[in-house]
Amino acid sequence: MKATVTNGRQGAGIDRSQWQQREMIERGVRSGRITPGRVSRAAGRAAAIRQEERAYRADGHLSGAERADLRQDLEAAQRNIRSEMRDGNRQYYYGR
Numbered sequence: 001m002k003a004t005v006t007n008g009r010q011g012a013g014i015d016r017s018q019w020q021q022r023e024m025i026e027r028g029v030r031s032g033r034i035t036p037g038r039v040s041r042a043a044g045r046a047a048a049i050r051q052e053e054r055a056y057r058a059d060g061h062l063s064g065a066e067r068a069d070l071r072q073d074l075e076a077a078q079r080n081i082r083s084e085m086r087d088g089n090r091q092y093y094y095g096r
Contacts, residue, residue, distance in 0.1 A: 011062055014053065017074040021046060024081050033085040042084075045077045 025042050028034030034042070049070065056066040 011053070011057075011067070014062075014067065014070050014074070017071065017078070018046070018049070021074060021078055021081065024078065024085075028081065028085045031085075034081070038084050042077070042081055045080070049073050049077065 021042075025034060025039060025046075029039060052073065053062075053070055056062055056070070062070070
């Protein structure tokens with residue numbers, strides 16, 4: 001997943017949340033707690049959030065409402081990832 005470039009510090013919290021989400025998915029894959037199908041769904045959600053962020057930034061900045069909407073979407077995605085990691089479905093990972 002690709003990181004989003006911020007405009008100064010304006011979106012630093014959003015970028016940090018996106019990074020944390022990627023890390024959470026990667027840890028889930030390494031531990032086998034997230035199956036490949038669920039990784040695909042999580043990646044699709046992350047891509048949709050990045051697209052939404054690009055649309056919001058099209059005018060050169062994020063408004064408070066836009067930033068709040070992105071945070072809400074990221075928090076929902078992270079809750080979903082955590083839930084998937086706890087549901088007991090496993091995919092064993094043997095490294096590359």
